Amino acid sequence: MKKFKRFMQVVLCTVLLGSVFYFGNGKAFAEDQYITIKKGDTLYSISKKYNISIEDLKEYNQLKSNKIIAGQTLIIPDFEQTKPIYVAVAGSFSKKSNADKRMALLKKNGIEALVVKKVINGKTYYRVQTGAFSSKSKAEKMIKKLKNNGIKDAFFLTEKPLHINGVTVGSSYNQLVQKFGQPTKTEDDKNTRSLYYKNEGAGVRVTINPANDSIEQLQVYPEFLKTTSIPTEKNKILNAYGNPNEVKIVSCYESASCEQIIYRFNKNKLIVQIDRDGKTVQYLDLQKTK
Template sequence: MKKFKRFLQAVLCTLLVGSMFYFGQATTFAKDNYIVIKKGDTLYSISKKYHISVEDLKEYNQLASNKIIAGQKLMIPDFEQTKPLYVVVAGSFSKKSNADKRVAFLKKKGIDAIVVKKVMNGKNLYRVQAGVFSNKSNAEKMKKKVKDIGIKDAFLLSEKPLHINGITLGSSYNQLLKKFGQPTKTEDDKNTRSLYYQNEGAGVRINFNAANDSIEQLQVYPEFLTTTSIPTDKNKILDAYGNPNEIKTVTCYESASCEQMIYTFNKSQLIVQIDRDGKTVQYLDLRKTK
C-alpha cells in the first residue's frame, strides 16, 4: 500500500503544470499583513474591525489564549480569495438538450451562458449558468436581466471558490503554511515543492509562481498530514464541497477501480480520488481548468 502511494505521488507530481519558478532554500514568498497591537485592543475588537472571527485570528497567529499585549504584532489573514461568489442560475434540467436550448435562447438575447453538470444521487442535473460575480449587486442586475427576458425562475446561488483547507489557487506560500502548519522538511524538484509532516510521504505538493506570489496547483494527501481539518472520507467531501460536477471510475493500484469526484468552478478544478474501499480519500488535487 505505502509503495503504491509513494508511486502515486510521484506520478501526480509529474502532472504539475510548469512555471518559471525554482524554490531556493532561503526564499521567502509571503508579504505578511501585520498590525501592531495598541493599548486597549482585544481580539474581539480586532475581529470586528477586520471582519474575521476570533478563532481564525487565534489559529492564524498560533495563539493559545485570547491574551494580547500592546506592541505585539498580529497577522491579519487575507481571506479575500475564499469570499463567496454569486452565480446567476437560469434554470436546471434533467436533460442536457433542454439546458442547451435555454443557453441558445440566452445567447440570442446577448447573455453569455453555459451548461454546468452536477451529479446528484447518481443522476445528472444540468444547470444553466448566466455568469459568476464577486459583487452581489452585479449578480442581482444580471438576474433581473434574465428575468426580464422571460425566465422568471432565475435565482442567485452563493458558492465559495474551490479550495483545500481554505487555500485557493492564488493563495501565497505563507498562507498555506498558516493553514497546514510548518513541515518537518521540504524537498524541491524543479517547479515542485513537497512538504513532509509525518511518516515517509509528502502531505502537500505545490506548484508556485514567484512572479505574482501565488500557488498555481495544490495536491494534498490526508494520510501524511498532522492537521485534522482535511476531509478524509467520501461523506465528508460531500459535506464540504457538495455534489460534484462529474464522477469518473479510474484504474488505480493492483488493477483496482477507484472513484474520482471532480468539481469545476470559475476556472478551477478540484479532483478528489477515493480509494477502492469506496470511502477513503487518497488525495485532493486543485488545479486550473484547461
C-alpha cells in the same frame, strides 16, 4: 532556488477578491498583510477593523492569549477566496440540447451564459449559468433581469470557491502552513515543495507559480496528515463540496479501478480520488485549469 526563497517570504500587500466573477474569468490572490500594533489597539478592535474573528487572528499569529503590545507585528490573513459566491442560474435541464437552446435565447437577448454540467445522485444535469457574484444583491438583480426576459425558472445558488482546508489557488505559502501546521520536514524539487507530517509519505505537495510566487497546485494526502479537518471519506467530500461537475472511473494501483470526483469553479479544478473500496479518499488535487 533563489526564486523559491523569495516565494517563502510573506508578501506585504493585500489583493482583494473582485466584486464579480463571470464564468471563471475572475482571479484573486490571497496574500497576507502585516500590520504594526499601535498604542490602544486590541484584538477586538483589529478584528472589527479587518472583519476577521479574534480566534482566527490568534490562530494565524500563534497567540496564546489576547494580549498584544504596541510595536508588535500581526499578520492579517486574506480569507476572501473562500467566501460564498452567488451563482445565477437560468434553468437546469436533463438534456444538454435544451440547455443549449436556453443559452442561445439568452445570448440573443444580450445576456451572456454558460452551460455547466453537474452530477446529482448519479444523474447528469446541465445548468445554464449567467454569472457568479460575490455580492448577493447583484445575483438577485441578475435573477430579476432573467425573469424580465421570460426565464421564470431562474434562481441563484450559494457556492464556495474551491479550496482545501481554507487554502486555494493563489494563496500564500504562509497561509498554507498556518492551516496545515508546521511539517516535520520539507523537500524541494524546482518549484514544488513536499511537506511531511507523519509516517513516510508527504501529506502536502504544493507547486508554486514563479511569476507571482502564489500557489498554483495543491495536492493533499489525508493519511499522511496530523490535522483531522480534511474529509477522508467520499460521503464527507460530497457534504463538504456538494454535487460534482463530473465523476469518472480511472485505473489506479495494482490494476484496480478508482473513482474520481471532479469539481470546477472559477478556472480552478479539484480532483478527489476515491480508493478502490469506494469510500476512502486517496488524495485531493486542486489546480488551475488551462
